[in-house]
Amino acid sequence: MFQLHFPEFGISVGLLQLGFLVLQSLYRCLVRLRNSTGILLFQKMQIQRTYKTMTNRESRDISSWLSKSASPSDVQLYAGGVPFTLNKELLAAKSSMLASLLKEKSQEGLLHFLRDIPANPETFELVARFCHGYELQISTENVAPLSCLAHYLGMTESRSRNNLLLKTLTHFKQKILPSWNETIKAFQSTENVLPQAMELGLVDACIESIITKAINNPRLLGDPIKKMFVDDHSEDEGDVHRQNARRLFVLDWKPEDLTTLSLQLYEPVIHEMSQRGVPSEYITASLCNYAKKWVFSSFTEGEKMSIYRRKSQKEILEAVERLLPHVQGLLPCTLLFEMLRFAIVLEASSDCRNGFEMRIGKQLDEAKAKDLLIPSLGYAREVQYDIDCVKRIVKHFYESFxxxxxxxxxxxxSIAVAELIEEFLTEVASDIDLKVETFITLAEMSVAASLGTHRSSDGLYKAIDIYLNKHRHLTESEREEVCQLLDCQKMSIEACEHAGNNERLPLRVVVQVLFVRQLQLRDTIMKEVQGFSDDKAQDDEEEEEVEHGCGEEKMRIQMEKMSKKVMELERKCSIMKREIEGGCRSNAGMEKKKISLWGEMKRKFGCISTMHNYNCQVKKKKVHPKSLV
Structure with a gap:
């Protein structure tokens, strides 16, 4: 088996910018040349038009010659039911398969053997032109079919150095794979020759090229769904300037959309992207665009749809559900409900419907009441809306905590879902086919959702009132059964007043409402009395505070007087202290002065003096001991 795998090539931004500047300069030169030599340019266009006409005529002549000329050295082959008369020697020189068949088979056996060549007439004609030495035009649309046919016919390097397979694969590697748009177009052309393209490795090469580019730039798959709802004017002026700066050297180029691929090509690409780490929000955006193009946009309510088209749309929607990432919040709840409705209409598999219901249940708090109004389909439908589907969705919501x-x-x-169920119950209560058991089940769901939320029962009462108004044929016991979940103690004063005058309610419920109303009035009166008592007590406290405030004022005056007396005494004490300190300093100075004079006199008389000892020491004359004798 012959396998080919091609690496990805990148182009630097600097080269792109340089190329853009060169093209811009050439364009300016051409404009000047056109203005100066308009006549020559017109003549050139005439020559090109004439040459193109001659080429097309030659091409038609060649095709006619290929299919009609006959000689002993020619052989007739069929491709797609179209006969081709070709030269045996030229075919054998380029194709190893045809060379071996020409040796082994007779003309009739060869015709029978090659009747089902896996190629359309256009592709086989290009191969015939190549074998007869004419120039071959390889394009994005025909490179894959040509490669597959060349591989099938054995037009390899082992047969000829100038072989078709090498030419097509080189073009595929150098011209197709580096480009996102060209890769998608070439990948799309492999649909008719998918087994041969997979064997040759073209499918794997296209998928690898697409995924590599999507990893590097996920925006090729489209903007995330939630960004589509953002106002285009939300960007500030600084962002606009930065975007304009980035777009300075960007050409007006729009990426090819993956949604143009068929499901058998699109599904493996998206599945591989999920495995390779492409961001989930961009994969989700591509899947939604794919469903919108092939399911939502092509569906018209009431229109008769062919079995093939219906089956195709069902398969696409089932594939979209399988490929959607299991990440909460990637899609708005409204869009998930729309997908669920189409899945029900197209009779998709139970796994598909359950998948959408689980995704909705995880973010049911974001839904609106009109989203839950899913029509009930089928000839034997008993209610207008699919109540069982809503019950399953609510169950998934509480399981998702x-x-x-x-x-x-x-x-x-829980509060948001409780309000949602009440609104939904109010909407479906007007359905004349809604049974009592079904209504009670929905009411139980509403009550269960409101547990622990301290919400009033006004919404439930409104739904019960609408249901009783639309179902006046109910008996007294059935009406009591409908009202058994109504908690009158949680009803507001306005709702109680309305219920007290409501003739549609059972008598027992009316009595209960009136009793609750009496309790509410009693509580209101008690609150008023308590409020009056509190006001009186507050007034007494204020009077006491006033009296207490007068006593405090007298005390404050006495304290101020005492403070003044203390300050006066402190002032007098400080004066006396300064006077005492001043007298001590003057006496000490006089004494110090006297001591200094006395010390000076003692030094003059030869006395040794110190600060603490002023004794005079007289020098005694030394006497020899012998003189004492």
Whole structure:
């Protein structure tokens, strides 16, 4: 088996910018040349048009010659039911398969053997032109079919150095794979020769090229769904300037959309992207665009659809559900409900419908009441809306809580879902075919969703009132059964007043509402009395505070007087202290002065003096001991 795998090539931004500047300069030169030599340019265009006409005529002549000329050295082959008369020697020189068949088979056997050549007439004609030495035009659309046919016919390097397979694969590697758009177009052309393209390695090469480019630049798959709802004017002026700076050297180029691929080509690409780490939000965007193009846009309500088209749309929607990443919040809840409705209409598999229901249940708090209005289909439908589907979605919502303990986020979601179910119950209550058991089931769901949320029962009462108004044929016991979940103690004063005058309610419920109303009035009166008592007590406290305030004022005046007396005494004490300190300093100075004079006199008389000892020491004359005798 012959396999080829081609690496990805990149182009630097600097080369692109340089090429853009060169093209811009050439364009300016051509404009000047056109203005100066308009006549010559017109003549050149005439020559090109004449040459193109001659080439097309030659091409038609060659095709006619290939199919009609006959000689002993020619052989007739069929491709797609179209006969081709070709030269045996030229075919054998380029194709090892045809060379061996020409030796082994007779003319009739060869004709029967090659009747089902895996190629269309256009592709086989290009091969015939190549064998007869004419120039071959390889394009994005025919490179894959040509490669497959060349591989099938054995037009390899072992047969001829100038072989067709080498030419097509070189073109595929150098011209197709580096470009996103060209790769998608070439990949799309492999659909008719898919087994041969897979054997040759063209499919793997295209998938690898597409995935590598998507990893480097996920925006090739489209913008994320949530960004589509953002206002285009939300960008500030600085962002606009930065975008303009980035677009300075960007050409007006639009990437080819993956949604142009058929499902058998699109599905393996997206599956491989999920495995290779392409961001989930961009994969989701591509899947939504694919479903919109092939399912939503091509579906018309009430239009008769062929079996093939219906089957194709069902397979596409099932594949989209399988490929959607299991990440919460990538799609708006409204869009998921739309996909679920199409899955029900197209009778998709149960796995597909359950998948959409689980995704909706995880973010049911984002839904609206109109989203839950899913029509019930089938000839034997009993209700207008699919109540069972809503019950399953609500069940998935409560199963999706990540933590068993009650958290702030879970409480907020529960409140939102409780309000949603009440609104939905109000909408479906007007359905004349809605049975009592079904209504009670929905009411139980609403009550269960409101547990622990301290919400009133006004929404449930409104739904019950609408249901009883549309189903006046119910008996007293059935009406009591409908109202059994109504908690009158959680009804507002306005709702109680309305219920007290509601003739559609059972008598027992009316009495219960009136009793609750009496309790509410009693509580209101008690609150008023308590408020009056509190006001009186507050007034007494204010009077006491006033009296207490007068006593405090007298005390403050006495304290101020005492403070003044203390300050006066302190002032007098400080004066006396300064006077005492001044007298001590003057006496000490006089004494110091006297001591200094006395010391000076003692030094003059030859006395040794110190600071603490002023004794006079007289020098005694030394006497020899012998003189004492």
């Amino acid at each position: 990540s933590a068993p303990r009650i958290s702030a986020s879970n409480i907020a979601k």
